[in-house]
Amino acid sequence: MSGTTSQLQVDGKTVDMAIKTGSIGPSVIDIGKLYAQTGMFTYDPGFTSTASCESQITYIDGDEGVLLYRGYPIEQLAEHGDFLETCYLLLEGELPTASQKADFDYRVTRHTMVHEQMARFFQGFRRDAHPMAVMVGSIGAMSAFYHDSTDISDPHQRMVASMRMIAKMPTLAAMAYKYTVGQPFVYPLNSLDYTSNFLRMCFAVPAEEYKVNPVLSRALDRIFILHADHEQNASTSTVRLAGSSGANPFACIAAGAACLWGPAHGGANEAALKMLEEIGSVENIPKYIAKAKDKNDPFRLMGFGHRVYKNYDPRAKIMQKTTHEVLNELGIKDDPLLDVAIELERIALSDSYFIEKKLYPNIDFYSGITLKAMGFPTSMFTALFALARTVGWIAQWKEMIEDPSQRIGRPRQLYTGAPLREYNPIGRR
Ligand code: SDX
DSSP: OOSSEEEEEETTEEEEEEEEOOSSSOOEEOOTTHHHHHSOOOOOGGGTTOOOOOOSSEEEETTTTEEEETTEEHHHHHHHOOHHHHHHHHHHSSOOOHHHHHHHHHHHHTTOSOOHHHHHHHTTSOTTSOHHHHHHHHHHHHHHHOGGGOOTTOHHHHHHHHHHHHHHHHHHHHHHHHHHHTOOOOOOOTTSOHHHHHHHHHHOOTTSOOOOOHHHHHHHHHHHHHHSOOTTOHHHHHHHHHHHTTOOHHHHHHHHHHHHTSTTTTTHHHHHHHHHHHHOSGGGHHHHHHHHHOTTSOOOOTTBOOSSOSSOOHHHHHHHHHHHHHHHHTTOOOOHHHHHHHHHHHHHHTSHHHHHTTOOBOHHHHHHHHHHHHTOOGGGHHHHHHHHHHHHHHHHHHHHHTOTTOOOOOOOOOOOSOOSOOOOOGGGO
16 A cells, blocks of 8 residues: 555456545545446445545544544633534634624524424424434424525525524423423523523423523533534434435434434433443442343443544543532532442443453443433433534534535445345235
8 A cells, every 4th residue: 555545456456546635533545436446345334444524523533532623622622612612613614703703692592492383393292202202303393494494505594504403402402301391481591691591491480580500501511512523423424414415404403313312322321321320329330340241131331432432532531520510519419320430430441341342431421410410301311412413413514515526425235135036926925
């Protein structure tokens, strides 16, 4: 393999393939002409060695545990910025100036209300529906409510759709929560910042004054920053694939949310908390560690392991710190779930199975404890992930749509089914 090309020998034929280099991270071998030249496809289920696109948004170094949004380390953004600043950065590529930030905040704030008919749309769901079922349905339904921002060839409509989704996602998530607990929906209050407004829409009731706790609001805002984007993860790849056919952005983001819901992905925050509750106490940990290591047992440590991170997920470190801040603020001295989590992490990180497989806590390991302490039910955790990831999905969708070389995504396959055979009429089978 040379600096700019690599060679592959297939059936005695030598095929040259260009090597493309990014700004940082592994280079890629461009196999785009491989089929035309050899009649063969590449095979990589799970995409462990396949880059599906070029992107300038997020960079991960999984071995070093590094995460950058547009070049900025996640630690710096989480410590110094706010979520809407991160949204601007992901969408526009640069941190905003003070006036750009004020204008962006204003524009997002002016889209926080949802069409009043949506409240009636919600009435169609059962009260015991999972909030993610309600989210997937209501995000998709936005394309029925906002026809005037579904033309993807119009940059203005793309921008309006983006603003609408970032602004309305907290409103929809809060409505999904209120609906399950049987309380009236709370309208957004635009004098509040993005995250304080969301907390109020979730926890205020008409019968009482509600004062937002600034420590909790800041902590949740940081949690949103941590979840905002993560390059070509499963849900983002789903958004890109859905968008590659020209589907409208609301439909694409609904597809992403549906993918996120799975327990191997964003559903892991809910699964991790349920697991900690099931383990219950520190004495039970060895039993569950043994189950996680047993190939014949489907149990896995939820919130552990990652396709890309073979080191500590940098978000998990910030999340752990945030957990302590939130518990301190709420005066929770002894949280048995936190005790179990800390001990589980300690034991897992000193166990040869987890060391050899490089399994570390990921972002979902500590987030559930924090969100639970804030008052969110377990079933809402993935909806909060979806709320925060919306901006990442949109930034990635926008990047793809604005790329002139964009084509429909269409993977091929290794066919292993029946070869050609004759149809047999039903009476002769
Ligand atoms: C997210 O991709 C992203 O960027 C996602 C995300 C984002 O921000 O978008 O970071 C968000 O989805 C975080 C991940 C949340 N999921 C979980 O916490 C669920 C538990 N973890 C896993 O199921 C698993 O680790 C995955 C799904 C996260 C990664 O799966 P991979 O890369 O396909 O790895 P694998 O399942 O093939 O595991 C490799 C080995 C296997 O053992 P062997 O067959 O090689 O012997 O490690 C073992 C696995 O059995 N293993 C675990 C384990 N995770 C992997 N064993 C015990 N407990 C675990 N959690």
